[in-house]
Structures are given as C-alpha cells and as structure tokens.
Amino acid sequence: MSQGFWKSIKKPIIGLSPMDGVTDAAFRLIVAKYGNPSISFTEFTSVEAIKYGAIKALKAFKYSNMERPVIAQIYGKTLDAFYNATLIACEMGFDGIDINMGCPSKGVAGNGAGAALIKEPEFAKKIIRTCIKASKDWSEGQNIDQNDIHPDIKAFLDKLNLDFPRKLIPISVKTRIGFDTIITEEWISNLLETKPAAISIHGRTLKQMYSGEANWEEIKKAAKIIKQTETLVLGNGDIKNLTDAKSKIEYAGTDGALIGRASFGNPWVFNGKNATLAEKLIVALEQSKAHSELLGEPFDPIKKHLCWYCKDFDGAKETRMELMQSKNFEEVQTILKNKISQKS
Ligand SMILES: Cc1cc2nc3c(=O)[nH]c(=O)nc-3n(C[C@H](O)[C@H](O)[C@H](O)COP(=O)(O)O)c2cc1C
Incomplete structure (x- = not known):
C-alpha cells in the first residue's frame, strides 16, 4: 500500500468533503485561501464519461496548487475505465485518488456505482485493486499513450504539457455505513482487505440519503477496526463548525473528519473564523x-x-x-x- 501524502499529514485532518456541483475549482481555491483545510476533494467524476471521451468530465479535475494535497474523486462500475481514469488523475498531478462508494443518487447508485457497491463487496475490492495497480503502473512509467484512452482525452492532456514526477499516488475510498441496513464492521473489514490509504465514512446508510442524523457511534466502530491497520480513517456527517469537528473526531477516535454542507458560503469553517x-x-x-x-x-x-x-x-x-x-x-x-x- 502507498500512503503517499497521508503518511505525513498533520492530524487531526480536517478536509473539504467532495460535493458534486459545489466543490468546483473556484470554490476549492477560495476554501484553500480563506479556510486552508488539510485536504480537498474534487467533485466526483464518472470514469465511464472519461472512457467515452467526455472532456467536460475533466473540468472537475481542474485545481490550483494552493489546494494541495488535492484528491481527485472518481466513480463508476467498469474496471478498465477505473484503470484509465486513475492513470489520467496520476498524470494530472493529483496527490491522491478517491473512489466514491457512497453516492446514493439514482443516477449513480441506481446504475450500480457509488453506494450500490456496498452490495457488491467482491466487486468493490476489485475496483480498489484496479486503481492501486494503475497507480503503481503509472509510477513505474506506464504511459497513457500505451492505453486505450479516448483520442479526445489524449489530445486534451497533450495540450496541458504535463510532466509530474512519477511516484505512487495513494488510493482512498469514501463510503457509508451500509446500503439499507447498517453493516459498518462487515463492510469496512471487507474494504480493509485491499489496504486503501484512507477510508472516509459518512455515518448514514444509502437508504437514509441525507435524512436523520449521521451516526457517529457507527463511525467510532469503523475507526476502531481501521485503527488496527495502516489505513487512516476520516469521519463525516453533520459537522457544524470547527469545534464540533474536533469533538466528533475525539469522540469517534478518527484521524480526522470531512466537512461538507457547513462550508456552503463559509470557507472559514476550517479555521473557525467568524467572517463579517x-x-x-x-x-x-x-x-x-x-x-x-x-x-x-x-x-x-x-x-x-x-x-x-x-x-x-x-x-x-x-x-x-x-x-x-x-x-x-x-x-x-x-x-x-x-x-x-x-x-x-
Ligand atoms: C450537494 C452535494 C453533493 C455531493 N457530492 C458528493 C460527491 O461528489 N462525492 C461524495 O463522495 N460525496 C458527495 N456528497 C456527500 C458529502 O461529501 C458528505 O458526505 C455529506 O454531505 C455529509 O457531510 P456533511 O453533513 O458535512 O455535509 C455530496 C453532498 C452534497 C450535499
């Protein structure tokens, strides 16, 4: 397993959670400048969209150096598309790549990706292993030209003139505590077999969507198992402010937390400043x-x-x-x- 930047990151880690339609390059830049979170995630991007040459999908992968460490989040259900998307994210200089196994929306989970993978534990592991392999292959010189990558995407990348140093880029997972029932320990133990660099866990099942309260007791159970390994664990769900983040991290014994909705119109949520x-x-x-x-x-x-x-x-x-x-x-x-x- 490659821990990459996760190995030396200062704890507690308090990061900007990935949010489709929200954590775009402009918002991440502002959050980095005014809140300085420990890490930020892009909006999720479909590996299949990249596979079929949708340049628009790569818009989510725009970032500024100020955001580092910055993590590209991907989702999908096709192994070769995951392989190629990982190569592309490595080539684009991301510090980490995160696999979405938590999105409950019809367009994603209804299609067998995101949180639907909680029901497919064996396939979920194959996805993580595929991304880990792609990162390793890239670190050893695998070139995107040697792969079946859509010519439009190749042309787009060529124009960027990328030349990031080859190294192992860590692979992490963001997920939930279950599909329709809570199966935290079973699901997390399954993921740990692949040794991801980090697991972020939102304390709700897919069925709950965003209703009810995030279950930090379950996050605590996940943390207990994950802390026995080298994988880092981040809790997520309903954090209101910096003080709340710190107390939830302490309660659950995680390495950190991700803040989502509390950052809306408030990039200062990561440093606790009350902006005028x-x-x-x-x-x-x-x-x-x-x-x-x-x-x-x-x-x-x-x-x-x-x-x-x-x-x-x-x-x-x-x-x-x-x-x-x-x-x-x-x-x-x-x-x-x-x-x-x-x-x-
Ligand atoms: C508008 C919106 C878009 C989201 N998009 C993503 C996404 O692209 N990837 C992901 O892993 N989670 C996504 N989430 C889930 C959040 O990252 C987070 O897990 C959830 O909002 C709970 O955290 P919070 O209570 O701090 O908001 C999204 C949430 C919202 C509200």
Whole structure:
C-alpha cells in the first residue's frame, strides 16, 4: 500500500468533503485561501464519461496548487475505465485518488456505482485493486499513450504539457455505513482487505440519503477496526463548525473528519473564523471572478454559492433575487460592490 501524502499529514485532518456541483475549482481555491483545510476533494467524476471521451468530465479535475494535497474523486462500475481514469488523475498531478462508494443518487447508485457497491463487496475490492495497480503502473512509467484512452482525452492532456514526477499516488475510498441496513464492521473489514490509504465514512446508510442524523457511534466502530491497520480513517456527517469537528473526531477516535454542507458560503469553517458580512460579500465577489476565469460558461453554477454568502442581513432576500437574475461576472460585480459599500 502507498500512503503517499497521508503518511505525513498533520492530524487531526480536517478536509473539504467532495460535493458534486459545489466543490468546483473556484470554490476549492477560495476554501484553500480563506479556510486552508488539510485536504480537498474534487467533485466526483464518472470514469465511464472519461472512457467515452467526455472532456467536460475533466473540468472537475481542474485545481490550483494552493489546494494541495488535492484528491481527485472518481466513480463508476467498469474496471478498465477505473484503470484509465486513475492513470489520467496520476498524470494530472493529483496527490491522491478517491473512489466514491457512497453516492446514493439514482443516477449513480441506481446504475450500480457509488453506494450500490456496498452490495457488491467482491466487486468493490476489485475496483480498489484496479486503481492501486494503475497507480503503481503509472509510477513505474506506464504511459497513457500505451492505453486505450479516448483520442479526445489524449489530445486534451497533450495540450496541458504535463510532466509530474512519477511516484505512487495513494488510493482512498469514501463510503457509508451500509446500503439499507447498517453493516459498518462487515463492510469496512471487507474494504480493509485491499489496504486503501484512507477510508472516509459518512455515518448514514444509502437508504437514509441525507435524512436523520449521521451516526457517529457507527463511525467510532469503523475507526476502531481501521485503527488496527495502516489505513487512516476520516469521519463525516453533520459537522457544524470547527469545534464540533474536533469533538466528533475525539469522540469517534478518527484521524480526522470531512466537512461538507457547513462550508456552503463559509470557507472559514476550517479555521473557525467568524467572517463579517463585508468579508463574505468580498469573498463572494472573488469566487465569482475565479469562477469566470477558471470555469467560464455556464455561469449559473456560481449562483447558489453567491446566495449562500448573502444571508442574514437586511435586504438579503432582495440581493439574492438580483444575483439569481445576473448573467455574468460584470453584473454580479455591480450588485455586490454596491452592497459592499453599503455594508462596510
Ligand atoms: C450537494 C452535494 C453533493 C455531493 N457530492 C458528493 C460527491 O461528489 N462525492 C461524495 O463522495 N460525496 C458527495 N456528497 C456527500 C458529502 O461529501 C458528505 O458526505 C455529506 O454531505 C455529509 O457531510 P456533511 O453533513 O458535512 O455535509 C455530496 C453532498 C452534497 C450535499
């Protein structure tokens, strides 16, 4: 097993959880700058989409060096596609690669990927072993040209002129405590047979989706088993702030935790700073600019972020409505600069 950066990372590890439609390159950059989490994950990317040449899927793999260690998250159900996606993520210079075995959505789990893999423990292990092998092969010089990688993806990578040093990139897994019933110990023991570098565990079953409370008692049980190995364990679910993260980590005995929804409009959640309204509006504007520069069109995905920053002040609702009507960075700039001058 390669532990890579996980081996020397400072504990407790408090990371930005992967969130599709949220943890894009612009948000991760802002979180890295204002919150400085221990690690960040990209949104998940379909290995099959990469296999079929969807360049759009690689948009999720954009990152800035400030985010390091930065981990590419992938999902799917096809072994050769996992192999190729791992090679590509290694080639793109990621510090780690994470396999999603926790997504409950119909489009993912309904299709046999994500949390559906909890029902396929043998196949889940094959996926992890495939990714570990791809990382090893890449570290030993395996070239993406030698593989059956879609020509559009090859052309895209060629243009980037990548030349990262060959080394073993660690493979981790993010999962849940069960499919329809809680099977934490059985499932985690199964995953540990493949010796992943880390396991992040969200304390809910697939069936629970996001309802009820995350079960940190089960995370504690998982941590007890994982701590007997070299694999690191991160707990996840319902963390509200930095103090809450530290107390949950201590309660469950994990190496750290991942924070998801509490980071919405609050990149400072990782360092506990209480940002003023003016600071929030300035950062909203900065993220909007980063979105235009790094991600370009479509512009709409930034709007939910802007609304998350614009809360709890007189006229917040009207500001959010104005932002929802905006079409580009320039329009957002006019709206927010006006508010910033009123509120500072
Ligand atoms: C909008 C949204 C998108 C998500 N996308 C992903 C994803 O791409 N990969 C993943 O492993 N988990 C994903 N999750 C799950 C989160 O990473 C996290 O496990 C979950 O939100 C619980 O943590 P929290 O209570 O701190 O938000 C997503 C969650 C949300 C709310």
